[in-house]
Amino acid sequence: MPDIDKQKIVSSVPQKGFFGHPRGLFTLFFTEFWERFSYYGMRAILVFYMYYELTEGGLGIDKNVSLAIMSIYGSLVYMSGIIGGWLADRVMGNSKAVFYGGIFIMLGHIILAIPGDLTLFFISLSFIVLGTGMLKPNVSNIVGDIYSEADNRRDAGFSIFYMGINLGGFVAPLVIGTIGMNYNFHLGFGLAAVGMFFGILVFMFTRKKNLGLAGTFVPNPLSAQEKKVVYTLFSLGAVVIAVVLAITISIGLFTFNTFTALIGILGIVIPTCYFFVMYRSKKTTATERSRLIAYIPLFITSVMFWAIQEQGSTILANYADQRTQLDFAGIHISPAWFQSLNPLFIIVFAPVFALMWVKLGNRQPSIPTKFSLGLLLAGLSFLVILLPAILGGSQSLVNPLWLVLSYFIVVLGELCLSPVGLSATTKLAPAAFSAQTMSLWFLSNAAAQAINAQIVKFYTPETEMIYFGVIGAVAFLISLVLFALAPKIEHYMKGVR
Structure with missing residues (x-):
């Protein structure tokens, strides 16, 4: 998308009206608030719904299998951002992708609310996966559209958005x-x-009133000839996948373990291919190629x-359910409540971090330094949670404050990395691949959960x-590296901070 179009988009958005930020931030803040309410609410009870017995209202799936399914589902949610980013960049733009994605998510939750068997369960998850892939990267990309590249409010704006x-x-x-836990999973x-x-x-x-032209442009639209090729390849691909699945399932080659391994491979291969294609594209300038190289260690x-x-x-959800003392300070704690700790701490501290970055201005740490600190804190959160086993053994119930402390530390790391990563992605992305680069950012989460699906069985x-x-x-170790x-990464970022 030409620079003149970017400036036209920024000019079309009212630049004051939401905590000193563009008015469009209001629309994106509350759209994402409700989408995350639906996603995190469902996720808070999903793993329990899977491994609780049928007599308890669950599906009665083996606990280790449930943990792996949860990781695979999370990986596919973020992996599907490839589809959403591609559709936005080549077919419909960010705004339409957000709208249709919301429709798919809502339908998936409606199906999940209907008591049924495993088939209906996986159909509902498929709708949510596809819908989140269309909505999640594109609503974040629109946030980047409402600020100019030189606007110092950008990182703070992403922090406010992240608070929503x-x-x-x-x-x-x-x-x-x-x-869901106390009454009925399906009602939840x-x-x-x-x-x-x-x-x-x-x-x-x-x-229309708040976003102006933001999200309406198609940065790299398909030509008429490209549409024919793409739709033909898509149709053939769907047929081939259906045939392969039918054959491998019927002869017993396609099992849950095979699928888990496949997702693990895709979690690594897909982002690698994305980097290669964007780097080699004729639409990517020399400066943008340098920035892509800088983006790799951040990824x-x-x-x-x-x-x-x-x-x-x-x-940690299973840890809360099985290893934590849930009767504490005169109240009974639901294991699902612990998943509110992460967002609670972010709500409290996101404005602090946003203000800190604004106050520091050009003196704030560089993007790679913020990433390093974020990962360092994440590692510390896991080292903290192993202390109860050292002090009291692996069989005794753990004081819930240990779990609270672990969530608190990882949140500090998240505030150093996640909103900064969103902002960095919009600044380092090649213009012709803006939405798809945001999808690439979310692929880091997909790759992480694909890896988790392999390692949770060891816990x-x-x-x-x-x-x-x-x-x-x-x-x-990785944070120190x-x-x-x-300094070297900053050099390749070509002036982006």
């Missing part, structure tokens, strides 16, 4: 988690559908960070010290 994400994530486990899933419906309404009725760091953070909905109460210790130590390479 986590406000929805905080409320959801308390509301949906309580109803139904509330998630209602939340997404509200998000669609907010976006529909405020986008790797992000994978390691999310591999730790995303275990809050798998390993047991007996191995938890080794499990948390090894992962925490690896995070420490990134810190040492920060």
